[in-house]
Ligand SMILES: [Zn+2]
């Protein structure tokens with residue numbers, strides 16, 4: 001009888017020990033992960049320390065709270081986004097080049113004077129040059145889609161006779 005009790009208590013001891021080891025390992029992993037993640041998202045040292053302490057002091061719950069409150073973007077993502085915005089601005093401002101012949105063209109040209117490629121179209125409302133892919137005039141707000149998608153008048157549909165002639 002005592003032997004069985006011994007085995008059970010031994011088993012419980014090892015089970016508790018293993019559980020403790022596993023949880024400690026996971027908790028430690030969470031702390032390290034939080035440190036790395038926060039460092040990738042913020043240059044703020046104080047915020048980094050607060051985040052790590054939060055996760056270290058309140059196991060699991062602190063980690064969940066950190067996941068909810070952490071900065072949405074990593075620094076690399078924010079940098080990439082700023083590069084994209086810059087590229088967009090440059091695309092608007094940079095001198096334009098004809099896609100057909102590579103000659104420089106003015107931004108208000110509708111056609112290339114060298115190769116006659118269509119560069120832009122005039123706004124149907126205010127007449128200013130618009131990019132071919134723009135669906136809306138940025139100057140006056142007129143929709144340019146109506147030029148392409150003309151409403152087709154619905155043709156009167158011939159109705160099949162509902163009742164067969166008797
Ligand atoms: Zn050209």
Ligand SMILES: [Zn+2]
Pocket residue numbers: 123124125126127128137138139140141142
């Ligand atoms: Zn317009």
